[in-house]
Amino acid sequence: MIALDIGTTHSKAVALNRQGRVVQQVFARNIILKNPPGIMEQAPGAIWQTVQELLDALSVLQPERLVLSSAMHGFLACGANALPLTNFWLWSDLRADALAQAFRKSDAGREYYQRTGVPVHAMSPAMKWKWAKENRETWVNACARIFDIKSWLWYQLTGEYAIDMACAAASGMMNLHAASWDAVFLSENGLSAEQLPKIVPPKHSAPLRPALARRWGKITCIIGTSDGAAASLALPAGTQAHAKASLTIGTSAALRVLSHKPVLDEAMRTFCYRIDKQQFIVGGASNNGANVLEWMQQQMFGGRIALTELTALIAQSPPGAGGLIFLPYIYGERAPLYRGDVTGGFVGLQNAHTQADMVRAVMEGVLLNLRLISEGIRAHLPFEQLLLGGGFAQNSAGVQLLADILQTPVQCVQEGMDQSIAGLLRLTGDFWEMETPTHFYGAPFEPDIALKAVYENVYRHFTDEVKGL
Numbered sequence: 001m002i003a004l005d006i007g008t009t010h011s012k013a014v015a016l017n018r019q020g021r022v023v024q025q026v027f028a029r030n031i032i033l034k035n036p037p038g039i040m041e042q043a044p045g046a047i048w049q050t051v052q053e054l055l056d057a058l059s060v061l062q063p064e065r066l067v068l069s070s071a072m073h074g075f076l077a078c079g080a081n082a083l084p085l086t087n088f089w090l091w092s093d094l095r096a097d098a099l100a101q102a103f104r105k106s107d108a109g110r111e112y113y114q115r116t117g118v119p120v121h122a123m124s125p126a127m128k129w130k131w132a133k134e135n136r137e138t139w140v141n142a143c144a145r146i147f148d149i150k151s152w153l154w155y156q157l158t159g160e161y162a163i164d165m166a167c168a169a170a171s172g173m174m175n176l177h178a179a180s181w182d183a184v185f186l187s188e189n190g191l192s193a194e195q196l197p198k199i200v201p202p203k204h205s206a207p208l209r210p211a212l213a214r215r216w217g218k219i220t221c222i223i224g225t226s227d228g229a230a231a232s233l234a235l236p237a238g239t240q241a242h243a244k245a246s247l248t249i250g251t252s253a254a255l256r257v258l259s260h261k262p263v264l265d266e267a268m269r270t271f272c273y274r275i276d277k278q279q280f281i282v283g284g285a286s287n288n289g290a291n292v293l294e295w296m297q298q299q300m301f302g303g304r305i306a307l308t309e310l311t312a313l314i315a316q317s318p319p320g321a322g323g324l325i326f327l328p329y330i331y332g333e334r335a336p337l338y339r340g341d342v343t344g345g346f347v348g349l350q351n352a353h354t355q356a357d358m359v360r361a362v363m364e365g366v367l368l369n370l371r372l373i374s375e376g377i378r379a380h381l382p383f384e385q386l387l388l389g390g391g392f393a394q395n396s397a398g399v400q401l402l403a404d405i406l407q408t409p410v411q412c413v414q415e416g417m418d419q420s421i422a423g424l425l426r427l428t429g430d431f432w433e434m435e436t437p438t439h440f441y442g443a444p445f446e447p448d449i450a451l452k453a454v455y456e457n458v459y460r461h462f463t464d465e466v467k468g469l
Contacts, residue, residue, distance in 0.1 A: 002063045002219075003424045004054065005227060006047065006070040006149055008032070008090060009251060013054035014418070015061050020425050026057045033087065038094040038340075041087035044076060047149065048156050059216040066157075066208075067424050068224040070150035072170035072273075075125040077132070077143045082155055085139040089128050092287065094332060096122040096131035097340035103127070104268070104338060114264060115184065117169065117176035117272035117280075121338045126172030130189060144195060150224070151197045158206040158221055163197035166229040166281070169273035174199065176262055179274055201276050202229075202427055222428055228285070229275045230423030231389060232256045245383040247370070247410075248419060249289045249392035255373050256283035257381045269336045269376030282381055284335025284373035288328040288344070288366055290392050295330060296362050311397050314363060316356035319404070319451055320458045323348050324357050325465055326365030335373045337469065347465050363398060367405045368462045374406060386410045387441060389419035396445075403447040405455050411441040 003014045009032065014025040028050045033041040055066075073091035078084050089095075103109040104120035118124050122131075125148065132140050147155065148171060151163040168174045168181075173196065175182040181193050202225040208216065224230070232246045235258065245257045262272050263282045272282050297303060297310055329337070329344040346361065377383070386408050392398055393412040403410045413419055 001065040001067065001428065002055065002058050003421050004051065004066060004068050005230075005418075005420050006030075006051070006068070006153065007227065008071050008092070011047075011050050011054060013058055014421050015058045015063060016421075016425070023061060024058060026054050028054060032090070038097070040090040040092040040094075042090060042149075043087055044084045044152060047088065048153065051153055051156075055216055062217055063219055065220050065222060065428065067222040067428050068150055068153065069227045069230045069420050069424060070148070070153075070167070072148070072167060072226045072228060073123045073125060074147075074149035075128045076147040076149070076152055077139055078145045078147060078152075079139075079142050080144050082145055082147075082152070082161075085142060088149055088152075089125075091123040092331075093128065094122050094340040095135075096127040097332075099131050099134070100124075100127040101339065101341075103130070110268070112172075112185065113268050115175055115177070115182055116172050117262060117264060117274075118172040119268045119271055119335070119338050121334055122340050123334060124170070124172035126185060126189075129173075129191070133190060140190075145197075146191075146195055147197065150226075154221070154223055157208060157212065159209050160206050161197045162200045162204065162206075162223060164202045164204070164223045164225050165199055165274045165276055166202065166226040168197070168199045170226060170271075174274075176272060176274060179277065224424060224427065225275060226273075227420045228254055228256055228283075229273065229281055230421075230427065231419035232258050232281045233275070233423035233426045234389075234419045235387065243383060244385045244387050245283075245374070245377070246419065247386045247388045248390040249366075249370075249388065250390035251289055251291045252285065252287050253289035253366070253370060253390075254283060254285040255370060255377065255386075256281045257377055257383055259381055263380045265376055265380065267376070268338070269373075270380075271335075283377060286335055286366075286369055286373065287331040287333050288369065290390070292328050292330060292344075292362060292366050296359065300358070308395070310359060311363065311395055313356040314360040314397055314401065317354065317360040319454045321357045321361035321364060322353055324350075324353050324361040325458075325462055326358075326361040327462075327465060327469070328362070328365040328369055329469075333369075336369075336376055337466070339469075342469055363401060364405065364458065365462070367398075367402050368459055370402070371406050371459060372463065372466065374408075384408070385444065387413075387419075389413040399445050400448075403445045404451045405459070407447045407449075407452055407455070409444040409446050411444045414442055
């Protein structure tokens with residue numbers, strides 16, 4: 001089987017055998033178009049070309065199945081015959097920010113969240129469509145179909161106009177409770193259900209288009225789910241629904257908990273997306289993850305020091321960085337603030353502070369924000385352990401800091417393994433001769449109880465500063 005994952009910055013295809021072992025994997029970088037500032041797009045043709053090249057590389061293995069996952073919140077408007085009228089607008093595209101902020105403060109915005117489970121923010125295709133109706137009348141009038149990244153690729157692969165439930169939920173156009181397109185949003189925004197893909201369960205399958213079957217062989221395609229939903233499904237077999245939370249820290253960061261019922265937050269701090277008829281993911285996603293550390297590496301250290309060396313510097317600074325606080329919102333923010341215009345920076349910087357203090361403060365700031373996100377989740381779904389994936393999971397000093405700040409044990413994905421791929425293993429379980437391996441995660445990092453009071457004080461200082469933004 002091939003698991004195909006289309007991320008924001010990278011795409012990958014992983015070939016697995018029936019024991020769930022990786023046979024071969026190939027990667028590609030996705031080109032992001034960022035001009036002017038605030039616009040974040042990808043060319044549809046380039047993404048489809050990348051997918052074809054990845055599948056060309058693995059088709060020699062004669063795969064039986066192809067299952068998909070992708071980043072959420074992509075938006076593509078197409079005319080007749082699914083010909084693109086726009087580029088893909090990524091989750092990080094902020095052109096709808098002012099509109100979204102105003103809508104978020106309204107009664108209509110709060111009612112919208114209660115229907116859809118999607119916090120009002122420029123990330124969502126729903127807000128992108130609202131903005132386009134006011135600013136792009138020509139192509140809005142010509143729009144016959146709306147896709148996200150995976151539903152468009154599904155159309156290219158199979159000819160079906162369909163979307164899985166998790167990606168449909170993340171669009172902000174689906175009614176969370178009815179698991180169908182939200183009639184109120186459609187009627188208020190000049191859309192019809194015919195312009196949107198058919199919502200299908202994540203195990204929905206279809207054959208390749210005949211021309212592609214001649215190229216790659218007879219492969220059954222499984223529509224799969226979003227990358228976040230797949231990561232949440234990677235819990236070890238037998239785990240209670242919300243006993244463990246799935247945390248991914250890559251370029252950005254996201255914390256999610258599985259639930260068997262919809263969970264909505266009065267303050268709109270968390271999202272709630274359906275995976276299927278029985279399962280939901282509740283959580284919060286931050287724009288600011290390892291990208292903040294990379295910014296520090298490049299802008300403060302001129303790229304002269306590796307990230308591993310950089311994070312080693314935190315050992316030279318005391319917990320709390322000598323009273324230095326860093327607000328990590330240098331890329332705007334989704335959870336918990338949902339403001340594209342918010343900015344970051346140091347608070348309390350003095351001449352006595354060292355480079356090591358600044359490095360520790362930056363890393364603590366990213367993780368303190370994750371604690372702030374976790375508080376919104378734990379208010380409804382308490383969890384006892386974090387299962388961590390993404391590149392940050394290989395940073396042992398950072399993982400221990402995460403455990404200390406959240407005062408929660410953290411288990412990391414083993415090097416070379418991937419949460420989303422493991423979730424897809426569970427999703428297509430009838431193909432495999434195994435359950436998700438129990439050795440998928442390493443031994444837990446336990447929180448240092450002696451630092452609990454220290455980080456309670458640091459967290460209070462941090463949240464006081466966030467309230468003033």
